[in-house]
Amino acid sequence: xxxxxxxxxxxxxFDVLRGVNLTVKRGEVAAIIGPSxxxxxxxxxxxxxxxxxxxxxxxxxxxxxxxxxxxxxxxRILRQVCQRVGMVFQSFNLFPHRSVLQNVTEGPIFxxxxxxxxxxxxxxxxxxxVGLADKIHAMPRQLSGGQQQRVAIARALAMxxxxxxxxxxxxxxxxxxxxxxxxxxxxxxxNGLTMIVVTHAMRFARQASQxxxxxxxxxxxxxxxxxxxxxxxxxxxxxxxxxEAQAA
Amino acid sequence: MEEDADPSDFSAKSRAQSSxxxxxxxxxxxxxxxxxxxxxxxxxxxxxxxxxxxxxKDTLAQIKQRGVVRYxxxxxxxxxxxxxxxxxxxxxxxFEVELMRELGRDLGAKPEFSQGQWDRLLQELSADQVDxxxxxxxxxxxxxxxxxxxxxxxxFQLQLLSRRDGPIHSWEDLKHPNPAGRPWTVGILVSSAxxxxxxxxxxxxxxxxHFDGATDAMTAVKNGQCDATLxxxxxxxxxxxRYPALEFAGKPVGHGYYVIFTRRGDGPLRDALDRGINRLxxxxxxxxxxxxxxxxxxxxxxxxxxxxxAFALKGQSGPTGLALLWRYRTSLFDAAxxxxxxxxxxxxxxxxxxxxxxxxxxxxxxxxxxxxxxYVELLRGTPLMLQLYVLFYLLRLPPWxxxxxxxxxxxxxxEAEIYRAGLQAIPSxxxxxxxxxxxxxxxxxRRVIVPQAVRIVIPPVTNDFIALFKDTSICSVITLVELTKxxxxxxxxxxxxxxxxxxTAVLYMAMSLPLSWFSRWSERRFExxxxxxxxx
Ligand SMILES: Nc1ncnc2c1ncn2[C@@H]1O[C@H](COP(=O)(O)OP(=O)(O)OP(=O)(O)O)[C@@H](O)[C@H]1O
Ligand SMILES: [Mg+2]
Numbered sequence: 001x002x003x004x005x006x007x008x009x010x011x012x013x014f015d016v017l018r019g020v021n022l023t024v025k026r027g028e029v030a031a032i033i034g035p036s037x038x039x040x041x042x043x044x045x046x047x048x049x050x051x052x053x054x055x056x057x058x059x060x061x062x063x064x065x066x067x068x069x070x071x072x073x074x075x076r077i078l079r080q081v082c083q084r085v086g087m088v089f090q091s092f093n094l095f096p097h098r099s100v101l102q103n104v105t106e107g108p109i110f111x112x113x114x115x116x117x118x119x120x121x122x123x124x125x126x127x128x129x130v131g132l133a134d135k136i137h138a139m140p141r142q143l144s145g146g147q148q149q150r151v152a153i154a155r156a157l158a159m160x161x162x163x164x165x166x167x168x169x170x171x172x173x174x175x176x177x178x179x180x181x182x183x184x185x186x187x188x189x190x191n192g193l194t195m196i197v198v199t200h201a202m203r204f205a206r207q208a209s210q211x212x213x214x215x216x217x218x219x220x221x222x223x224x225x226x227x228x229x230x231x232x233x234x235x236x237x238x239x240x241x242x243x244e245a246q247a248a
Numbered sequence: 249m250e251e252d253a254d255p256s257d258f259s260a261k262s263r264a265q266s267s268x269x270x271x272x273x274x275x276x277x278x279x280x281x282x283x284x285x286x287x288x289x290x291x292x293x294x295x296x297x298x299x300x301x302x303x304x305k306d307t308l309a310q311i312k313q314r315g316v317v318r319y320x321x322x323x324x325x326x327x328x329x330x331x332x333x334x335x336x337x338x339x340x341x342x343f344e345v346e347l348m349r350e351l352g353r354d355l356g357a358k359p360e361f362s363q364g365q366w367d368r369l370l371q372e373l374s375a376d377q378v379d380x381x382x383x384x385x386x387x388x389x390x391x392x393x394x395x396x397x398x399x400x401x402x403x404f405q406l407q408l409l410s411r412r413d414g415p416i417h418s419w420e421d422l423k424h425p426n427p428a429g430r431p432w433t434v435g436i437l438v439s440s441a442x443x444x445x446x447x448x449x450x451x452x453x454x455x456x457x458h459f460d461g462a463t464d465a466m467t468a469v470k471n472g473q474c475d476a477t478l479x480x481x482x483x484x485x486x487x488x489x490r491y492p493a494l495e496f497a498g499k500p501v502g503h504g505y506y507v508i509f510t511r512r513g514d515g516p517l518r519d520a521l522d523r524g525i526n527r528l529x530x531x532x533x534x535x536x537x538x539x540x541x542x543x544x545x546x547x548x549x550x551x552x553x554x555x556x557x558a559f560a561l562k563g564q565s566g567p568t569g570l571a572l573l574w575r576y577r578t579s580l581f582d583a584a585x586x587x588x589x590x591x592x593x594x595x596x597x598x599x600x601x602x603x604x605x606x607x608x609x610x611x612x613x614x615x616x617x618x619x620x621x622x623y624v625e626l627l628r629g630t631p632l633m634l635q636l637y638v639l640f641y642l643l644r645l646p647p648w649x650x651x652x653x654x655x656x657x658x659x660x661x662x663e664a665e666i667y668r669a670g671l672q673a674i675p676s677x678x679x680x681x682x683x684x685x686x687x688x689x690x691x692x693x694r695r696v697i698v699p700q701a702v703r704i705v706i707p708p709v710t711n712d713f714i715a716l717f718k719d720t721s722i723c724s725v726i727t728l729v730e731l732t733k734x735x736x737x738x739x740x741x742x743x744x745x746x747x748x749x750x751x752t753a754v755l756y757m758a759m760s761l762p763l764s765w766f767s768r769w770s771e772r773r774f775e776x777x778x779x780x781x782x783x784x
Contacts, residue, residue: 082687095682152681155685
């Protein structure tokens with residue numbers, strides 16, 4: 001359902017992405033791991049248009065856009081992509097001037113045009129699902145990091161996306177809060193949501209994902225099932241990466 | 249460079265704002281401070297003005313000791329009285345300058361020119377800034393009550409000037425109704441003898457338009473913004489060659505005396521000046537001086553057999569205190585209304601234009617960004633007064649259009665920078681999160697970015713509103729009589745400096761305090777919204 005073909009991206013004369021190919025099937029959870037600066041975030045942001053790219057093509061369901069797609073057309077396609085693909089950021093990015101409930105209803109009401117009461121009903125259900133039923137009227141700044149990230153997940157889910165992108169959703173959290181966020185994500189994975197998760201949380205990658213892609217210097221250098229990657233990594237680089245993660 | 253400097257400047261301000269959420273317990277103290285400041289201001293005005301027109305010290309002795317006599321005058325459009333010397337523009341020359349050079353000998357002191365705005369010169373005298381005022385000041389009863397006048401050194405008349413191709417060719421023409429159905433407009437130097445004359449003798453078919461300088465009024469007639477101008481004859485004679493489009497309309501009218509004013513307690517100084525003027529009249533050097541400037545007229549013969557009878561204080565002194573204010577209340581309120589209209593119309597315009605500029609600079613295409621940046625720099629880099637001059641004298645816009653437009657355009661540059669900084673202060677993650685939800689850029693601005701920016705910019709924008717409110721006084725240079733100008737006119741014509749100063753201050757406070765309250769209220773409201781989440 002997500003297919004990326006030969007993605008290239010430059011910043012100045014630094015090649016951030018140097019030909020990334022990736023396929024994610026419906027209901028598949030793909031984990032992306034890799035050293036810092038290898039282009040994981042950039043790759044993810046290319047998928048929903050937060051970054052542009054110089055070469056290559058992306059297909060998400062029947063929506064296809066490439067580096068050559070003219071700007072106005074690409075903008076229209078990307079709006080549709082964003083409506084169908086949710087994104088969760090490392091730094092949550094909740095809207096600080098709106099309550100928890102409003103954060104979750106904002107998209108359905110103003111992008112999908114859903115009636116307010118329907119949107120609120122949906123939001124309550126989702127907030128209950130991520131364990132925040134009692135925080136509905138709180139402001140984001142009154143929540144802990146883990147709670148904020150769960151609201152951010154609910155906000156993305158409220159659009160009823162076909163797929164979700166996670167960019168290191170737990171990197172800004174301490175271990176206890178990491179657990180509560182990963183639990184929510186594991187839940188989603190079990191329910192068959194298509195997900196691409198950039199993460200350093202190796203245990204989650206191993207237990208919740210079907211495929212792991214290892215990034216290195218702007219390319220996917222190794223892909224495989226969790227067993228293959230963790231038990232018998234093909235590359236020395238991957239072994240080093242896993243060791244580092246274990247030590248940390 | 250500008251782009252880097254500004255947001256940081258702004259963030260310092262906004263930090264100060266946000267780090268000081270005002271606990272309500274502090275409010276009584278704050279209010280007290282405001283009150284103290286207000287009464288302190290009043291007290292300052294009262295004590296400042298009690299000494300008005302009086303002097304404890306012997307100024308003549310001081311002058312002799314210093315060896316310098318400082319005289320107040322205005323060289324702007326000041327020919328032939330006092331004006332920049334065409335051969336050496338840093339020096340000032342003119343018949344009064346030369347007269348002072350002569351009188352300096354009688355005082356045993358070197359004359360020193362002190363530049364001031366013409367209609368404020370007597371206030372500078374009261375405030376001890378100068379020793380005397382000599383600048384085509386007419387003897388009037390109300391001035392004679394507050395200051396000491398010398399014997400006259402010139403007998404002036406008034407000359408009407410109009411466009412050669414215009415309908416006005418004499419003072420009498422102004423008494424017939426204007427076929428256009430509106431009154432004739434006559435440009436006049438504010439608070440001058442012509443002002444009194446035109447107001448008293450003009451009748452209903454004539455409307456006085458006030459200018460700060462004699463030449464400004466002539467320019468306005470040349471431009472067709474006024475039908476005619478009534479000028480002191482010496483000024484008319486001096487400048488007529490520079491305005492070939494204008495003609496002397498009819499014979500001179502009116503009649504009055506230029507005198508030198510000193511403070512009330514300075515009898516010795518006044519007497520010394522009188523002796524000097526006497527000497528110059530008797531020796532004939534005064535006549536020679538005036539002939540050199542082409543301003544000698546037969547009327548000057550009156551100087552030779554001067555008895556002083558013309559300067560008797562006839563009527564009783566006019567009302568003072570509250571009675572004075574009561575008599576002129578409508579003038580004050582009219583002027584206050586002008587101030588309010590200027591500010592409440594121009595500020596929303598400035599905010600709207602500013603917002604468009606800010607959005608254009610942040611999200612517009614490159615060339616647009618560059619044009620707008622230039623616009624902002626141009627407007628911030630030049631004084632408002634200059635911009636008003638351009639709109640009024642060069643583009644010849646009507647005064648209200650020039651005033652409101654000038655204020656709006658000038659302030660739009662400042663508002664644009666405030667908004668730009670406010671918008672930039674919102675972390676980029678906010679826009680990304682909004683776009684990732686499928687919002688368009690415009691919707692993201694409207695729902696996510698602008699509402700967050702608003703609460704940052706409200707305090708500085710309110711601040712600018714108060715500043716603009718006070719800057720409306722600059723509109724007096726384009727003939728709009730707002731509060732400050734009206735104060736100056738009334739204080740000059742009635743001598744009620746103290747009364748009108750207090751009344752004007754009270755009116756300004758009464759108008760600007762609600763703005764400050766609004767600012768604090770909105771700050772608190774947004775603070776509350778932040779925690780309760782009731783922002784729509
Ligand atoms: N705007 C930019 N200008 C220049 N270089 C950039 C820019 N954005 C990213 N880069 C570079 O691109 C490379 C990839 O960045 P990216 O954030 O995608 O890495 P990452 O794999 O997500 O790293 P991390 O694990 O630290 O998040 C980095 O070397 C970064 O310095
Ligand atoms: Mg990253």
